[in-house]
Amino acid sequence: MDPSDQKHFTVVDYVIFAVLLAASMAIGLYYALSGGRQRTTQEFLMADRSMGCLPVSLSLIASFQSAVAIIGVPAEIYTHGTQYWFIGCAYILGLFIPAHVFIPVLYRLRISSAYQYLELRFSKTVRICGTLTFIFQMVIYMGVCVYTPAFALNTVTGFELWGTVLATGLVCTLYTTLGGLKAVIWTDVFQTVVMFAGQLAVIVVGVLRTGGVSEVWRKVWEGNRIAGLDLNPDPTERHTFWTLGVGGIFLMLSLYGVNQAQVQRYLSSRTEKEAVRSCYMVFPSLQLALALSCVMGLVMFARYCGEDHSDKLGSSSRDAMVIYFVMDMLQGLPGLPGLFVACLFSAALSTISSAFNSLATVTMEDLIKPHFPAMTEARATLLSKALAMSYGLLCLAMAYLTHLMGDSVLQVALKIFGMVGGPILGLFCLGMFFPWANSIGAVAGLGAGLTVSFWIGVGSIVTRTSGVKPLPPDCRVALLSNDTTAAIQTALSDVALSRPSGLKRFYSLSYMWYSGFNCFTVILVGLIISFMTGRKVLTHVLSPQRSSPPHHKESNGQVGTSQEETESFLPEAPFVEYETAV
Numbered sequence: 001m002d003p004s005d006q007k008h009f010t011v012v013d014y015v016i017f018a019v020l021l022a023a024s025m026a027i028g029l030y031y032a033l034s035g036g037r038q039r040t041t042q043e044f045l046m047a048d049r050s051m052g053c054l055p056v057s058l059s060l061i062a063s064f065q066s067a068v069a070i071i072g073v074p075a076e077i078y079t080h081g082t083q084y085w086f087i088g089c090a091y092i093l094g095l096f097i098p099a100h101v102f103i104p105v106l107y108r109l110r111i112s113s114a115y116q117y118l119e120l121r122f123s124k125t126v127r128i129c130g131t132l133t134f135i136f137q138m139v140i141y142m143g144v145c146v147y148t149p150a151f152a153l154n155t156v157t158g159f160e161l162w163g164t165v166l167a168t169g170l171v172c173t174l175y176t177t178l179g180g181l182k183a184v185i186w187t188d189v190f191q192t193v194v195m196f197a198g199q200l201a202v203i204v205v206g207v208l209r210t211g212g213v214s215e216v217w218r219k220v221w222e223g224n225r226i227a228g229l230d231l232n233p234d235p236t237e238r239h240t241f242w243t244l245g246v247g248g249i250f251l252m253l254s255l256y257g258v259n260q261a262q263v264q265r266y267l268s269s270r271t272e273k274e275a276v277r278s279c280y281m282v283f284p285s286l287q288l289a290l291a292l293s294c295v296m297g298l299v300m301f302a303r304y305c306g307e308d309h310s311d312k313l314g315s316s317s318r319d320a321m322v323i324y325f326v327m328d329m330l331q332g333l334p335g336l337p338g339l340f341v342a343c344l345f346s347a348a349l350s351t352i353s354s355a356f357n358s359l360a361t362v363t364m365e366d367l368i369k370p371h372f373p374a375m376t377e378a379r380a381t382l383l384s385k386a387l388a389m390s391y392g393l394l395c396l397a398m399a400y401l402t403h404l405m406g407d408s409v410l411q412v413a414l415k416i417f418g419m420v421g422g423p424i425l426g427l428f429c430l431g432m433f434f435p436w437a438n439s440i441g442a443v444a445g446l447g448a449g450l451t452v453s454f455w456i457g458v459g460s461i462v463t464r465t466s467g468v469k470p471l472p473p474d475c476r477v478a479l480l481s482n483d484t485t486a487a488i489q490t491a492l493s494d495v496a497l498s499r500p501s502g503l504k505r506f507y508s509l510s511y512m513w514y515s516g517f518n519c520f521t522v523i524l525v526g527l528i529i530s531f532m533t534g535r536k537v538l539t540h541v542l543s544p545q546r547s548s549p550p551h552h553k554e555s556n557g558q559v560g561t562s563q564e565e566t567e568s569f570l571p572e573a574p575f576v577e578y579e580t581a582v
């Protein structure tokens, strides 16, 4: 990049960025020194199960809304138009089902880790397989999250790349280790507000500098960026109503239904009602987050349509171009570039802090505690803190690995969610909805699900058949479309992108279907193997109860004989098994 074109920060900008880091640290310190001073795992990992619905809901949206979405969604809209916006349709069922199916089951079991459910329903082995898969997913994902903002800023502003990665990683590790889940949730609240403020500032200034709302609208309309409902049923078509609105539901279920980061927030709620309410409250905030990032992409298009900035950006990734656009807009307005940088890092910090804390929780609850039942609370807490810190340091290592990859960041994140999160969702669905499934079936199903998912995922990367056909970066395209040359060009590009066949077609499955497809594989294989290995019949059904923790019953080998009335509308599905072989 031409150094003369590099964007610069003023002192005010650096101060705003520093205030963000300092405020997050202060919240961490506050919760280290107040309340129970983080001396029990109940406080450190579960926030004493005393949270209200407002902080929990803001924290829920922060978990998977990182700088990847802040940068990646505008880049997507700029390049391919507003089709991606239809993922908002998936939020309806994607939040309603977790609120009324997953939360009642998990909350009433009074567990700490979602994977404890898998042991109660299947066996220890299934629980450990689930936990390890989750750890794998979150460790890769947090590398992407910490690397993305640092890299994008570095490309455009010369912000020191590894210095930025180190600063975010360490600050986050520190406040997560000091303040536990309470600090993580309350920093999320503060960071979510900063995130919205930063995006709003860019949009307002961008619209003003582009000549007002109607001018922006005219340009994006003429540039063909406003997408209609695409009802093409082809599952290899990257973004259509079906892949986004239906495939997206499974993505949302894997994130908001069974992902430990979110489950832990539901479990930290004061009451089940409060947990359900917080899940409902995610809906408007998530729609707002989606709308802000989509509109930002449109304003960026209106600003640059017909211009090609790749010369200024060297390799010109669309992701870096978003930062270029922001800096271009906010230049000369002291404090605003700093606010946007704070917005990016708020998004990143709130995601990796959730990752650290949830990873510490599952490692402690699922992998360590079962082997040391006599461990004192003080020692367990100390160990949890050490775990949170170790995952923080591991995150830095993962950032380096991400550095070696290269794709649109949004696609990378969505692929990770689908490839690894999808099979985990399948495991929970197998347990909750299919009383015939047994432990062997569950392990085999998960193994098969992960195998197929990596087969497709890696295949799609190797053969690069994502079916992407970017709209031309030119707002005059609509005017040109009568032109013969344009017609010929379209015809040519259609030939070049003609349908792949055979295995290639299999590899080109839209990544928006990964969650649903992989979930389905796990269930299918799980059921087949269960029937082949002698299906188990659930003789006793453990209704999810509000009060009694399952472990007590488990310890005397007499798990749940109670047939208590349950308020869940689910029949006997989600329950823990006490089997007799047929």
Ligand SMILES: CC(C)(CO)[C@@H](O)C(=O)NCCC(=O)O
Pocket: 064, 065, 066, 067, 068, 069, 070, 087, 145, 255, 286, 290, 351, 410, 413, 414
């Ligand atoms: C998780 C969804 C799909 C929910 O809308 C969205 O926040 C998103 O696209 N996230 C991308 C991943 C990230 O921001 O880290």
Ligand code: NA
Pocket: 061, 062, 063, 064, 065, 066, 067, 346, 347, 348, 349, 350, 351, 352
């Ligand atoms: Na976040």
